[in-house]
Amino acid sequence: MFKRSMTAAAILGFSLFSSNALAxxxxxxxxxxxxxxxxxxxxxxxxxxxxxxxxxxxWWGWSTSDPASDKWLSLVLSAEAQKKPIIVYDVQGSCAGFSDAIGLEAIFMKSV
Structure with missing residues (x-):
């Protein structure tokens, strides 16, 4: 598993924060x-x-024990059902995370 520091935007993954506000x-x-x-x-x-x-x-992923897991899953299922693009976000800029996926730090649904 990987360690990461969670910001409010990463925990929410959506809400009032713009994906452009994160470095x-x-x-x-x-x-x-x-x-x-x-x-x-x-x-x-x-x-x-x-x-x-x-x-x-x-492949991008996250741990089910992550505090944002349920919210991220809801967002992903909603985006997939609506055929909307998502924005995957990674602070580290690396392939780190899992042996079979890049570790997700935040996720956003793209409004079309």
Missing amino acids: GYKFERNIKEIQIYSDRIRINIDRPTYGSCKENDT
Whole structure:
């Protein structure tokens, strides 16, 4: 598992905060697949992000024990149902996180 410091924006993942207000790396993508495991949730997005994370470059995820987990899952399911793009966000700008996914720091639904 990975450690991260949670800001209010990262905990909420949506709400009153703009995705432009956060420093870090963000990518607007469409959801291809959602996988829910007992310890983590992974989303497969339609295009690579960093380009250097090998097979993980289209997989982003978070721990189910994360304080924002339920909110993020609700947002992802809503975006997928509405066919709206999401913005995945990572403070570190690296492939870190899980062995099979980049660790998510925040997520936003793109209004179209």
